[in-house]
Amino acid sequence: MSDTIDMVDKLLADLKNIGGVEACAAASRDGLLIRAVMQKELYLESLVAMSATILGASETATTQVQKGVPNRVIVETDYGKLIIVGAGPKALLIVLASQDTGLGLILLELQKSAMKLKELLK
Amino acid sequence: MVETGIPKLDDFLGGGIPVGKSLVYYNQPGIEGEIFGLQTIYSNLKSGGTGVFVVSSTMPDLVKSQFKEFGWDIELYNDKLFFVDAYNPLIGAPSNEKYVVSQPDNIEGFNKIITDLIKELPPSTIVFGSLSTIMDLCGEKETIEAVKTWNKMAMLYDHVIIYNFTAWPYSQETLDLIKNDLFNAVISIGGIAERVIFGQYFGILKSDWTEETKKSMLFRVLRPGGIKLYIPKILVTGAFDAGKSTFVHALSTRAISVDRLGTTIALDHGHIDYKGFSADIFGTPGQERFDPIIKLLSGESMGVFLVVDSTNPADFVRAKHMLEITKAYGLPYIIVANKQDVSGALTPEEIKEQFNMPEDVTVVPVVAKDKIGVFEAFEVLIDKITGGT
Structure with missing residues (x-):
């Protein structure tokens, strides 16, 4: 069983290696931290719980008006970016990026990683 | 009774480990299981007991700094805590400890030190930092025979004897012996990746002095703080x-x-x-x-x-x-x-x-x-x- 943990760690390490990514985490849809990789020690439990809420609320909002589910949620502040994407019915991925980073590569890789995480947790 | 100091585990064990009994922390590889032995020794020192830590996989000084990392001040108990150094001689370094195993790759050498110490010290809690390392150096069969003797002697002299063991791929016979026969109690420590709960747990596999409970508990290791459920x-x-x-x-x-x-x-x-x-x-x-x-x-x-x-x-x-x-x-x-x-x-x-x-x-x-x-x-x-x- 610890193999799955190793594989999730590898997937997160790859994401973390992209320029500008400060932290990334895999979490359950109901807001529990699965694993995380980060530059400096952060208390991620709250971030993860809130991210699950944000994504869940976004999905509820858009499906209510027949607009389907969001591909991702991006939150931008003066100091950085928070990106949340769903990874199958059980999980989601969270990335914290620095403010000056372009999102192109991150979003592309994030999409791939989300697909992989979905498969890993099947 | 000697308390393990692990939250809830003492309750599961009916209060702790009775004097004269042996217990093994049976770790899956890759799990932070070594700390269980440290926490048990520290909780004993705190309640006035004597502790012995047999160090065979790293330098005793490193173990001491590990205690500090968890916020446990062992300096206060210098006269109550003894280290058996079975590592420095292996790498040819000098040792500052009172008890030194001069040939850690020879079970006879171990035997002598451990049996002397069991006879010499007042009833204590003896913790082996890594039984697996001793096995790797001295051989599986030889080590098991020695463990049998140590457990009996510990019983005779009213010590509590505790081993940390990591379940590397040893022979099935060895693993079965350790899990089933060799010790009075076996605490298994492992990892789970069940649905979306990823974590580490411990549970009682066996205990011959208390009703068995199948309950297992998730835990985290905090620095400082130690094991928290x-x-x-x-x-x-x-x-x-x-x-x-x-x-x-x-x-x-x-x-x-x-x-x-x-x-x-x-x-x-x-x-x-x-x-x-x-x-x-x-x-x-x-x-x-x-x-x-x-x-x-x-x-x-x-x-x-x-x-x-x-x-x-x-x-x-x-x-x-x-x-x-x-x-x-x-x-x-x-x-x-x-x-x-x-x-x-x-x-x-x-x-x-x-x-x-x-x-x-x-x-x-x-x-x-x-x-x-x-x-x-x-x-x-x-x-x-x-x-x-």
């Missing part, structure tokens, strides 16, 4: 304006909320460290229009606080409905009777009656804004989650 999610729910957020904040070491005009619109999230437990608390909104979010976030809970406003029985129906929405039936839950300080508040007995709840549901009186009763409530729920004592 970990409960990833406890849900706080209830009707609008019952005081859920106040309860989460009163209970938590640190907490955040998403609220507007004093009512929670998304989620309260708090973290609590209390009496050896480390738990994350999720507080739901109470208003019906947020029900979709509640459903979404209530999965994987291990227990539920149902907060009710004791002065407002009209809301009890909604509160009961919240239990359904959160799929909390079947989970351990307790009723938190909040606002007990307000005049007209119903007593816990009256609330129980009005709720028409099963007999075994506990109602705890609480004044969340003044932190009265919140930790009592936490203890009651934790007891239910961990299967009581």
Whole structure:
């Protein structure tokens, strides 16, 4: 069983290696931290719980008006970016990026990683 | 009785380890199991006992700094804690310890030191930092024979003897012996990746002095702090304006909320460290229009606080409905009777009656804004989650 943990760690390490990514985490849809990789020690439990809420609320909002589910949620502040994407019915991925980073590569890789995480947790 | 110092494990073991018994911490590779032995030794020193730590996989100085990392000041117990150095001689370095195994790759050398020490010292807690390392150096069969002798002698001289063992791929025969026959008690320590709960757990595999319990507990290793039992999610729910957020904040070491005009619109999230437990608390909104979010976030809970406003029985129906929405039936839950300080508040007995709840549901009186009763409530729920004592 610890193999799955190793594989999730590898997937997160790859994401973390992209320029500008400060932290990334895999979490359950109901807001529990699965694993995380980060530059400096952060208390991620709250971030993860809130991210699950944000994504869940976004999905509820858009499906209510027949607009389907969001591909991702991006939150931008003066100091950085928070990106949340769903990874199958059980999980989601969270990335914290620095403010000056372009999102192109991150979003592309994030999409791939989300697909992989979905498969890993099947 | 010698306490292991691991929260809840002593309860499971009926108070601790009786004098003369042996115990093995049986680790899956890759799990932070070594710390169990350290924590047991430290908790013994604290309660006035003598401890021996047999170091065979790293330098004794490193082990000492590990103790410090966890915030455990062993300097206070210099005359009560002895290290057996079976590492420095291996790499040809000098040793500062009183007890040194000069040839750590020869079981005879080990035998002599350990048996001398068992005879010399007053009843102590003897912890082997890594039985697997001794096995790697001295051979599986030879080590097992030695362990048999050490256990018998420890029994004779009233010591408690504890081993950390990592289950590398040894022969099946060896692993079976260790799991089943060699020791009075076996605590298995492993990792799980079940659904979305990823973590480390321990449980009792065997114990010949107490009723066996099949319960296992999730744990985390905190630096400083040591082993804490970990409960990833406890849900706080209830009707609008019952005081859920106040309860989460009163209970938590640190907490955040998403609220507007004093009512929670998304989620309260708090973290609590209390009496050896480390738990994350999720507080739901109470208003019906947020029900979709509640459903979404209530999965994987291990227990539920149902907060009710004791002065407002009209809301009890909604509160009961919240239990359904959160799929909390079947989970351990307790009723938190909040606002007990307000005049007209119903007593816990009256609330129980009005709720028409099963007999075994506990109602705890609480004044969340003044932190009265919140930790009592936490203890009651934790007891239910961990299967009581």
